[in-house]
Amino acid sequence: MKKYLAYIRCGFLEGCAYRSTFITGMLANFIQAVVLYYVWKSIFAYQEIVNGYTWEIMRQYVFVAFLCNSVFSMGFEMNIAERIVKGDIILDLLKPLSYRGMLFFRMLGTAGMEFAVTFLLIGSIYLAVNGTRYLSGIRAILFLISLFLGMGVKFCIQYLFSLLCFYTDNSYGVTKAREILTNFFSGALIPLSMFPGVLRELVRYLPFQGIVYTPCCVFIGTFSIEECVSQILLQIVWILLLSLAGTLFGKKAFGVISMYGG
């Protein structure tokens, strides 16, 4: 356990060291959130309800979604790809602990840093825009649980994508594709219930909703408490399924290393 604590610490320090990358990424997401805020604002100026959402709910959604999306926004695909190309990945694999475990705990540390920064920023903006009237204790707790699980889902997805880097040297493309995939299908940009027909059905059966949409809905109250619990359980199921996939794919992918000759 002690060595994993060391990795959390290491991840936290890394997060601090690469804060400019993080801040740039966060700013980009933030600008997107601000743009969507004004787009929705101009839409709600003409009509009161869009697909069941009122302006009151929507303006909470935009900020909470941004918070969920920013925590652990730094992908590690590029990092892994770089280590594969340089051959440094061998060094990671030689360490007496699971590669995925190491990545996970490093991520936890980094996410801690990111969470602190985004939480301060978004918390204050949220309070300035919405005040305290929508907050409730039980939902806040469920939200934190759901947010944490959402990070787990995101980690599993990133891990799967980073394994792709063993097969292609276009790590930038892999990272971008993953980013866009998660942004689009997780509800980071737009509530999933606004998706039209078939697409709405599709996202229901994808893991991405667990990253942003689930915690968001838990917090702003579009889920009833029972729904919250069942959705949180669904997140856990997805984490289990995705980590199983990660293990299977990982076994195959690490076999490729010999091709690079170290």
Added chain:
Amino acid sequence: MIEVQDLKKEYKIAKKSAGIAGSLKHLIMPKYETLEAVKGISFHINEGESVAFLGANGAGKSTTIKMLTGIMKPSAGNIRVMGRDPFANRIENARKTGVVFGQKTQLWWDIPVVESFNLLKNIYALSEEQYVRNMERFSAILGLNDFLSQPARKLSLGQRVRADLAASLLHEPPVLFLDEPTIGVDVTAKQKIYAFLKEVNQEKKTTILLTSHDMKDLESLCHRLIILERGKILFDDSIEKLFDRYDGGMTLEQIIIELFEHGTDAVSYVEEQEI
């Protein structure tokens, strides 16, 4: 050929205290320290001379070379290379000078060396005849043919420096600057390089100015030494004069160690000369 008067270069270095608080403080009220890398040096180099700059790390050699080549703007003082200010007339100056940095290549990293040469031919607008003549000559002396078809990133250090050297001389510049050209290069390659430089210097009357740590090789190539220490000139004269100052049995290397250790004596030596 090259005239330098009271040349100075100051760097601004941020003074930051450690930690986040320190960074924040720096953001609001940045504090800078000025570091004088070159503290007012003057010298004069004639056509066809070959001069070596010697000095410890941080003595100001590279900074001086970078100002002479027009890469950096001097903080104060005057430089004339063939009558021109190299920073203000950068393009004109570049047309008439060749530069080799031992630490990094000027060749295109990912394309075969021969393609790099071809690009340089276009950049310097060389005639086909001049290009072919020089390429043949350089290939023969420096043995370029072995690796012309390889991309620069695949060359060994010795090969790379040889290719860089050829690249910098392709347009037959009257002045050649070399900044630690043979750093890390093995002995045989080094010999080839210095023999080639000597030939260029003698046949084409190319003025050569180089910095190096390899004192032994300098002896064979350069007749004049400029020794820098902390941005000032300690010694500027022929190598023989330096030997004369010390007992005959000492090698150049020993003399220079001696010189650095008793720096003040040497300064007084220069001053005596001026009187």
Added chain:
Amino acid sequence: MKGLEGMKKCRKYIRLYILFQIQNIKSLAQYRTDFLMMVFFTLFSQGCNLGLIGIIYSNIPEVGGWTMWEIFLLYGFLLFSEGFINFFFQGAWKITNMIHMAELDRFLVRPVPVGLQLLTAKIDFDGLNKMVIAAAVLIVGFIRCEVRWNPVKVILFLLFLLEACVIRVCMIWIASCVSFWMEGKKNSLNYFVISLGEMAKYPLIIYPPVFQGIFGYLIPYAFVSYYPVGYLLGKAETGAGAFIIPFFCIAMLAASCLMLRAGLRNYESSNY
């Protein structure tokens, strides 16, 4: 006499530009790049971006008085200019890198303008994909919006597109040149400028006046998409904005040149 000399110089530089770019293409060929994969990724991500707009519009008829296809036109202008930079002037992105690795040194000892060498320092084939997608979006968009074309409008359209590219290259250029005065190895400013492009995907009027001011004049994204498209669509609110664009282009080109000059004066080639 002087004009003739200038022409000659110009021709020489264009020739060098082409030569440098050909070398870039050759050096890319040295690597095993998955071109098909890149095409796929780009198609996918741009599809998602367009899909997002589509989803918003599946719920509502218009945003700020603009229909979906009109918004797609804004997107087309943005994407085209982005692809244009990627393909023709991707080097503008590398300035920061060049400064901190002291790679600028080798550019400075060659008798070719530094700006030209910087702009051609890199090439990104993805730009081609983006330009093709953008062109398709623009064509379909203009058909759907039933724009009445006449020769003047066609010329204006091409001019607008060119101006959009120029403005965006200059934006990245200026943001990158700030690195001359920064100590850190990273300059996030150019990413920030790119991220702000998100704003230009929607009509300027939906933003509060402060933002309108910023994007209208300080970081002139409004001139990349909003004003030209608004003019072509005959939107009243965009007014005469489209006719100021050339002045903005000239001002930004001048600012870019000045930034580079001032930066080079400040350049301290580091010894890394």
